[in-house]
Amino acid sequence: MVKTTLMTKSDYLKYLKKQEVFGKPIVDKIGKLNKFYLPLSEWIYSIYSKDFKTKIIGLSGGQGAGKSTITGILKLILKKKYGLNICVFSIDDFYKTKNERLRMSKKKHPLFITRGVPGTHDIALLNQTIRKLKQKKFRTVLIPKFDKSKDDRYRKNKWQKIKTKPDIIIFEGWCVGTTHQNNNELKRPINLIEKKYDENLKWRKTVNNLIKKRYKNIFNKIDKLVFLKVPHFNYIIKWRWLQEQKMKLTTKSKKTMSKTEVKEFIMFYERLTKHMIKNYSKISDLTIFLDKKHRSKKMIFN
Numbered sequence: 001m002v003k004t005t006l007m008t009k010s011d012y013l014k015y016l017k018k019q020e021v022f023g024k025p026i027v028d029k030i031g032k033l034n035k036f037y038l039p040l041s042e043w044i045y046s047i048y049s050k051d052f053k054t055k056i057i058g059l060s061g062g063q064g065a066g067k068s069t070i071t072g073i074l075k076l077i078l079k080k081k082y083g084l085n086i087c088v089f090s091i092d093d094f095y096k097t098k099n100e101r102l103r104m105s106k107k108k109h110p111l112f113i114t115r116g117v118p119g120t121h122d123i124a125l126l127n128q129t130i131r132k133l134k135q136k137k138f139r140t141v142l143i144p145k146f147d148k149s150k151d152d153r154y155r156k157n158k159w160q161k162i163k164t165k166p167d168i169i170i171f172e173g174w175c176v177g178t179t180h181q182n183n184n185e186l187k188r189p190i191n192l193i194e195k196k197y198d199e200n201l202k203w204r205k206t207v208n209n210l211i212k213k214r215y216k217n218i219f220n221k222i223d224k225l226v227f228l229k230v231p232h233f234n235y236i237i238k239w240r241w242l243q244e245q246k247m248k249l250t251t252k253s254k255k256t257m258s259k260t261e262v263k264e265f266i267m268f269y270e271r272l273t274k275h276m277i278k279n280y281s282k283i284s285d286l287t288i289f290l291d292k293k294h295r296s297k298k299m300i301f302n
Contacts, residue, residue, distance in 0.1 A: 012077070013029060040286070040299070044057055054133070059228070060175070060177045064243045065228040067172045074170060085166045090171075090173050091176055092115075094121045108203075111198065116174075116265075117268055118178075119206060127217075129143055142162075176222070178219070180209075183208075224285040233274055237262065237266050240262055240265075285301065286301050
């Protein structure tokens, strides 16, 4: 057990070293491991060990909140310490292709050309993938991958291959677990995009109805949801810009967004992000509160 713990700690530190951007060190690494990541992993294992059946853990939070980093750490600990098979994917992996969104923008509303909101994901493919991952007679499952630098889905030969039935599925994404809003909340535009391009509320209402029906069915499959709560919406813009800079360094394509483009892009996510921040206690089973310096501050079971 001691050996396993030391291996976990060593691998965890190596992983964090790769995540550090622009030479900016991640502070209190061991403290975070002991205070957050190990207890969180133990909680997930306790959920799985009740019946040893495949469990879906949702991980949600605004753009740039740190979902991918936390997911990577959880995968490492659950694999090294508990010997579990872990499958990780994002709702972003299931964005519709550029052509599919183009058709949707012509048929439903022009704003659907921009990826992000419910309606721009291939829900049928997502549903099918989850079903295949949980089937008793397991066969290799292909999970799509999305190239954000090209704003389109990767070809199938680049998709993730899951060859072993997972014990834990970590399903992460900015809107994972969201609930719909009531109609009165939709009436007032929340930003310039809604005011200028959605005067008749058609885009907002379409998104809301899809959450109410098709997305709810998907999110009901989640066994437990972890929510990363940011201190204020403005930090989403700040941290998403940092994410964009990191993408520029780590991807071959240099086609990334400017700071102004990031601010405009975030407007598409603003309504639901603020709705989730406000109603986090209703949607999440465990909430991790982040401070203004992007550090995990406390963890609360809801």
